[in-house]
Amino acid sequence: MSVLHTEETRKTNIQQDRGSELPARTCRWLKVNDVPTQIEEYPKTVPFEGVTTEGLTDAQRTEGKVQEQSGVDFGNVGHDAQGISEAVAAKNAQEANVSYSWAVEDGAVQTLHFALSKENPVLQDRLQLRVPCGHCATVVLDVKSDEDTKVSRNGMLDIAVEEDADLQLVLINRLNSNAISNQRVAFTVADGGNLRVAHVELGGARTNYHLSGDLLGVEAKMEEYVAYLAQEQEKIDLFYHVRFHGLYTEGVIRADGALLDQAYKSFRGTLDFLEGARGAVGDEEEVTVLMSDEAHSVAVPVLLCHEDAVEGNHATSAGRVDEEMLFYLMSRGLSRSEAEGMIVESRMAETLDRLPDPVLKENIRQAIHERLITRKR
Template structure:
């Protein structure tokens, strides 16, 4: 029998949580507002996925964590993901951040890389100005509830004209199914700056905990100032008992560039929404997403770009592989607003089916309110091409190996984009494990 960790959230509990962390009054008030909104708003209603049937209230309870002095004190499974000397590293265990590192060189340049709770106290001017401005509290019940209960998280600020050459990395892991696991990431890239951020989200539960359920909530807000460049890469891999609810959104100003590289390799139900708001003239966005579903997993993956600025460009590529009885709803949404002349939005969604009982649905959507634009889409749902298999078998390769090579080639455009070798290798290992027959 599963344990339902439903936690009541109201104004009083949100304010108490904020006081226990010693947060500033403005953040406590923001949490209280989120709790009140959550009581009146409805859950999001993604296309063809009844998330209201999921146990969305099993958010766990806030548990303070003990800090560590180095990655050597982390569990081996997490320690091996820290990569090759990133410019900065943040590790969150369950409800709280336990390790923070940033190179002296970047500190001297004014780069801020810390947990969001600390930033709300030490850099309140920046956090208060931008928090919940890209993903609004009142968007739906999920965003409201998250704004009331999030903990830990990441805050990045890159000053004007500063380029962070090596990636900043965050590791989020949960090994206590009773502890809350809801993080908020806020990234601000000031004018003509450049930064790459990579996050890895994993779980490591004991056998007795596997029967319990937990909701992983995450909100990512990225603000790309004029001429700035941000690259965001993420790999999610959690246990079947975890429901992954992740909202990512970027606001891109004049001539700014946003790149998303997302590996949704979670084993449980997934609701993922990644969107770029191209506010500025000449702004660009590029999104690459891969996912693999197995067993009876339900996945709803949405990638979107909304064009406001003139001569703005967006590209979206989503590739999903479904096996067993897994179900995937793949949505690509390109919206070009009135006045966004010379905009160009292109998208491709492809779903590969490895089982007759698996289901995949690719939905390309173009919403165009301006005449002088370019927009296009391509979508396909099908099985492994037998002609490709036959060709490889004619070269002495077994049928199983031929199919494996074809699938890896199908997913390669995203795998190759992961900017940290250790994370890229982990992604490849996850692909192998999830594709095993």
């Protein structure tokens, strides 16, 4: 058990940093060019024994590692080795306590559960995932923690989707309100490849999520659908940078969520059309429901274009629940809290419907429902 997670020592053992810088900077006074990043210091030998897996072969489970020659230089995946920041990346590279590198089998459904607790308060996961040519697979990363334990997570995931391959990736964050969480996802997609991400963010005192990658091949595609819910004084930063290289590439980002109490969320998404990406289509949309007058939402959608004959769309909105819709639902016998919860849950359904495991899906729905119904008004 780490002694660095006590009330007396935690503040002095947190390194303050800045990270996830916008590729095209704007006015400093807007305070959106980067975000605060926290890294907890602890002994470099802290192990993590809270990982369980489903659907992985015996070889892949051996000592928590896979030593397989993948044929892909993962150091260049996404052309963004830094991710959130140099300090975050360096700590992960030097001190990772969970390390996997593997190629998924065709038709595989694989799940990695990471349970943080008093016995396992620190997770530094370093994952490298390759989807070979023509293969289709589903991979779920489920991260959760005890209710009150102070925990820290620093994860880096590299993905290479090869020609005509398809990966359904599910990312679940169920950390508590005392958690510090940094996660970087980097990807490349080759000709005809498809990366489909369903992402659920439900916790963390300070959560930084960073996704960046490259659509390299002809008709390469990616999409991310994210649902988030923040409460109390939690802070979430959702950062995206999708680079379009190949002909007729497609990229979609959809974010829907709600903020309770004094929660804060920033969404910063960049669709970057590079020279040679003729016929590319990019679309990003973010909608936030503010459930409190003290909640705060910031959105910065960015389009960068260096090529003709491309299509880029972006839209963001933030506001309270529609009163007419509330009146309609309450006239059918629902309380105000139940009606508001139903509206918010319906906004998140597009992401939740993409979760392949019906049990996991129902657990997530129930967790969202309980937070919305029992919240302080």
